[in-house]
Amino acid sequence: MSSTLTSTQYEETRVSEELDIVSARVKAKARAEALGFGYMDQTRIATAVSELARNALQFGGGGTVKVCQVVIEGKRGIEIVVEDKGPGIQNLELALKGGHSTSGGLGLGLSGSRRLMDEFNIETAPNKGTTVTVRKWL
Numbered sequence: 001m002s003s004t005l006t007s008t009q010y011e012e013t014r015v016s017e018e019l020d021i022v023s024a025r026v027k028a029k030a031r032a033e034a035l036g037f038g039y040m041d042q043t044r045i046a047t048a049v050s051e052l053a054r055n056a057l058q059f060g061g062g063g064t065v066k067v068c069q070v071v072i073e074g075k076r077g078i079e080i081v082v083e084d085k086g087p088g089i090q091n092l093e094l095a096l097k098g099g100h101s102t103s104g105g106l107g108l109g110l111s112g113s114r115r116l117m118d119e120f121n122i123e124t125a126p127n128k129g130t131t132v133t134v135r136k137w138l
Helices: 018-035 039-060 092-097 109-116
Strands: 005-007 011-015 063-072 075-084 119-125 129-137
Touching (some): 039 109
Antiparallel strands (some): 075 129
């Protein structure tokens, strides 16, 4: 992701229970609407936030969802950063492939979020947690 970044202050949601996922989704969708994203992009953004926040809760024991406006080299958009302090992702390549699940789900959270957004970056380390940063451009 580019280094010439201007961003507004993050709006942060702590995720420690299922209802927090809904709250993070609603806040992200509202921010996207306020920034001028159309309905379909608002829905894509909200869905990505839901998937990433659910992963943070389910696999990381909870975490945070941060949402802000970003401007990079004249492009405006939205940035979402989802962090947890869980065990990290053992096999990142497999997790990003899609269809792989360690919990019996569909295994589409990370790969689906990556497809829904324009930029996707993930950092994970054993016993240090996972940070996923995604962006969608106007």
